[in-house]
Amino acid sequence: MSALTFHAGPLALARIRTHGLRAADIAVVPAAAGGPKGLVFRALDQWMFGEWFPRAPRERVLIGSSIGAWRMAAACQRDPVQAFARLGELYSGQRYTSTKPSQEQIDAVVQGLLNEFVRGHEDDIVNHPHHRLHVLTVRGKRALAAPGHRHAEMRGFAAAALHNLFSRDKLAHLMDRVVLGDRRANTPWLRDRFDNFATHFAALTPENLAAGLLASGTLPMLMKPVRDIAGAPPGHYWDGGIIDYNLALPYARVAEQAPGDIVLYPHFSEHIVPGWLDKALPWRRAARGPNRGWLDNVLIVAPSHAFLAKMPRGKIIDRSDFKFYGLDHDARVRAWSRAMDEGERLRDAFTAFVNKPDIARIRPL
Numbered sequence: 309m310s311a312l313t314f315h316a317g318p319l320a321l322a323r324i325r326t327h328g329l330r331a332a333d334i335a336v337v338p339a340a341a342g343g344p345k346g347l348v349f350r351a352l353d354q355w356m357f358g359e360w361f362p363r364a365p366r367e368r369v370l371i372g373s374s375i376g377a378w379r380m381a382a383a384c385q386r387d388p389v390q391a392f393a394r395l396g397e398l399y400s401g402q403r404y405t406s407t408k409p410s411q412e413q414i415d416a417v418v419q420g421l422l423n424e425f426v427r428g429h430e431d432d433i434v435n436h437p438h439h440r441l442h443v444l445t446v447r448g449k450r451a452l453a454a455p456g457h458r459h460a461e462m463r464g465f466a467a468a469a470l471h472n473l474f475s476r477d478k479l480a481h482l483m484d485r486v487v488l489g490d491r492r493a494n495t496p497w498l499r500d501r502f503d504n505f506a507t508h509f510a511a512l513t514p515e516n517l518a519a520g521l522l523a524s525g526t527l528p529m530l531m532k533p534v535r536d537i538a539g540a541p542p543g544h545y546w547d548g549g550i551i552d553y554n555l556a557l558p559y560a561r562v563a564e565q566a567p568g569d570i571v572l573y574p575h576f577s578e579h580i581v582p583g584w585l586d587k588a589l590p591w592r593r594a595a596r597g598p599n600r601g602w603l604d605n606v607l608i609v610a611p612s613h614a615f616l617a618k619m620p621r622g623k624i625i626d627r628s629d630f631k632f633y634g635l636d637h638d639a640r641v642r643a644w645s646r647a648m649d650e651g652e653r654l655r656d657a658f659t660a661f662v663n664k665p666d667i668a669r670i671r672p673l
Contacts (some may be wrong), residue, residue, distance in 0.1 A: 309614040311653040314661065314670040315578045317604035319563050320570050321670055324607070327568075328665045335569035338385075339376030341525075341549025341584065344625040345576040346375040348611065349487075350396045350648045351655040352574055353379060357388040360662070361370055369493055371555065373444040373548030374398070374638070381426065381517075384433040384441050385602055391429070393531035400644040403637045404630075411532050412447040418531065422522055429523045430514035440493035441512060444548030445486045445523040448533070449540060452482050456545055458529070465528050468550075472585040476592065479503035479583065485551050486540055488512040488520040497561030505551060510540040524548040549584045556582040556594035556602065563605040571606045574654075576624055578610045578673075603673050609658060620649055 316324065322332060337356075339346065362369065378399075382391035385650035398421045404413055426433070433441060448455070451464035464482065471478040484506045488494070491511040497510060512520060516538040523534035523545035533544035559571040580594035580603070581587055591595075594603060616624055620643035621632070633640035661669070 309612060310657050310669070311385070311612055311615040312577060312657040312661070313612045315608040315610065315673050316670045317560075317606050317673050319605040320607045321667075321672075323568055323570055323605075324665060324670065326445060329570075329607070329662050331360050332366065333568060333570045334361070334368060334572045335366075335566065336369045336371065336571040337380070338555040338557070338559075338573050338575075339370070339372035339379045340554045340575055341372075341374035341376055341547065341552070342576060343375055343627045343649065344399065344629065344644060346379050347396050347399060347648050348390050348576065348619075348624060348651045349379070349574050349654065351652040352548050352609075352658055353383065354389045354392045355655045355659060357383040357392075361438075367438060367440060367493070369442060369490075369495060369498075371427050371442040371444065371498075371557075372524075373552045373555065374525040376555070377443040377521055377548065377557075378422075378425070380439075380441055381433050381443075381521060384436040384439045385429045387434045391425075392483065395425055396644075396648050400641050400648075404635075407631070409532065414527075414531050418525065420520060422451075422518055426518050426521065430517050434490070434512055434514050434517060440490035440495075442487055442489035442493070442495075443512060443520045443524050444552045445488065445520060445534075445537075445540075445549055446545045446546045446550045447484045447486050447508070448482065448542070448546065449484060450482050452544065455533075461529065461533075464602045469585055472583065476582060476586065479551070479585070480506065482503040483546075483551060484508060484541075485548075486510065486537075486545065488516060488537070488540060494565075494602050497565065500561070501513075502558040507581060510537070510543050514540060516540065543570070548582070551583050552585040553586065554580040554594070556580050556599070558599070558602045558605050560602050560604045569605065573606055573608045575608050575610050578608055578671075580608075601672075606673065607670075608673065609654075611654060614649070615653060618650060620644075635672060
């Protein structure tokens, strides 16, 4: 059985049926939050950004939150193949001296990881000749505007969970979306308001790149918020996945600007869950709500159940592995390395589809 499944909106399906899956048609690549889950795409990312896209250079918007933003930053480095390899090594190589590390220890490890990953590559990432990187973050307001201590932060996020349970729109009372993006990008599809969250745009620069990537992956309660990112609105920043976990964005607007353009979304699931707090709310999945038309030009490629069955512990790697393996870091690193190696089957399945598209394999979103 194939390692990949394919799921497309009607516009994407029609384009692929007529022209096949061509790099020249890919205008946007989203990348979801999800911690270690994103590492299984290492080999696929290396092939797409190291071989496939360079054959058909064009402006492409790369947009991500948390690990997704880090992956897209790897894609923008001068040697993306080596950058994705280094990201996998650095991320899987996290080590802590306790099964319940302090905020200070987690912050130190993650900041060290990002500094090693980004240092010396800032100009490459921000000024890539074709890629236009956009990093999603969340800025707190009201109870989360500037929580003075951990208990205040706990109360603020408890209130956020209750607001979100009632309505995703209500969550907008407590946080804003902030996009650190390439100032050269032509993105009216993203800049024109599309949901209840106030969205602020700031230029991504070599000076705020590391802070933006850190903020985009800053887990509430486990890490201290990032404060006052240069060039962005002042405030406390957390993981972009809180609002944009799987990036449920108005992608169909891209096709309104350029009919035939496709959004290619390598994703660890066939479903798009809008926010982190929506994970337990299946009715919030993007293709089931009033905004399902947003995905009309999207192609999701996701690991199949057969692929996942061969993963360590029979599932995609995730943060629960930190608890499962405890302080046996070597065992966790071996498991994650095996998962990344298995990801070569995702790459091979994708390249086979590109070379010989089988429309019968594409299911509707």
